[in-house]
Amino acid sequence: MTWLPTGLRARLVITFTVVAVTASAMVAGLGYQLVRKELIERAVRGSVADVRDKLSKITLPVGASDVVWPSDTTVTDEDLAGLVDALNGPARTVIVTYGDHRRTSPGGRFTMSDVPDQLRWQAARRLVYQRVRLRDEPWLIVATQIQRVSQSGTLRTTGLSAYVFVSLGDEEAVLFRFRNALGQAGGITLTIALTVALLSARRVLLPVRRLGAAARALGAGDLHIRLPVRGKDELAELTATFNETAAALEDTVSELRTLESMSRRFVADVSHELRTPLTAMTAVTDMLSEDAEELSEDAGEAVRIVVREIDRLRVLVEHLIEVSRFDSGAAVLRLESVDVGDTLADSLEVRGWADQVKLIVPVGLAFFLDPRRFDVIVANLVGNALHHGSLPVVVTVRLARGGLEVTVRDHGPGIPEQALPHVFDRFFKAGPGRARSVGSGLGLAIAKANAELHQGAITVRRCEPGTLFTLWIPRQ
Known part of the structure; x- marks a missing residue:
């Protein structure tokens, strides 16, 4: 790689x-x-x-003949030595040959075996030279056959050959x-x-x-940040573009925040305004529901429908008011040490669920939490299990992972796998069968918000059979 x-x-x-x-x-x-x-x-x-x-x-030795040939015996070793001395110099080795005679400069390091054959052949006709490397050193070999001008003025060879090794x-x-x-x-x-x-x-x-x-x-949310633009190059243009984008984003976010604030205020105002007429309508429907049996069949059914829808509207309004508190940041914790077992038992009994839910909790288990918000979380989880699951519904409490763990499990068909990531979304209802249920679609979202207010979390997963919700609240 x-x-x-x-x-x-x-x-x-x-x-x-x-x-x-x-x-x-x-x-x-x-x-x-x-x-x-x-x-x-x-x-x-x-x-x-x-x-x-x-x-x-150089003055060449001259014998009896016009030209000194290799067979001429008038050329002596002293003559060859004179030629060597004449051609010798610092950092040089000179070899002079004449027939079978050879003369090398004193202290010479080389012999005729160090002369390349091709150089010898070329030296017979003209002066030639070649760079070679001998004994790991660079040398220049200059080779030539010595010639002289005869008495008739003709250039003649003498039979003498000189090889000069010059150090480089x-x-x-x-x-x-x-x-x-x-x-x-x-x-x-x-x-x-x-x-x-x-x-x-x-x-x-x-x-x-x-x-x-x-x-x-x-x-991270700092929409006011801007950068100084220096120069006129591409980076300066990029910086200017960033500043323009940041300004446009700030305007857009500011507008969206204003619209969101207006929307939240509208929902909160409408929810609060609906409480008074809903209270009056609930009182009237309570009276009508008592006399529903004495009315005709159609009128009695109409009364029951009105009572059911008003009750559904009441739950929706209460949930909207609760959601508006979270959105506005008005939701606060009021922590106190409570007996978890007693709190859960009271929550189930008030809602008439004590006979339908199996409660498993250690005796005398005390924990710091907001009892009202803890009640809302448990009520939403248990109510969801009872309304959309099947019995038995089991609530189990234990201390785990440095906090309080509460699990709620039903034994119904379970939430569809594709719906699990969205069960805590606002107004989400899993499946067409729940679209017209009594629930508002906000219960699990409110339960999750209350858990996060405790710095905790709620998770959900399918079981065989049923669905398991797990609430975890850390020690405060």
């Missing part, structure tokens, strides 16, 4: 550094090759010119120092490139970071 940098800063620094190093390497490489070529060629030209010059000044060690040392200098310059260039890259990346990314911080603050 190839590692790739994900941060923009890292990518900018790496890109800038790679470009700088690549450019430096190319310039250094080209410069080194040019210097190397010129230095070597100058050394070669100088060595070849020196050999030519020395050859032109000084040039190689110069190139070595030059490479080191280029390496040091490359290191300095890399350091400068990294420094400039870091400074440039910081300068480029600073506005981006400010934009990121401002965007996070905007997402």
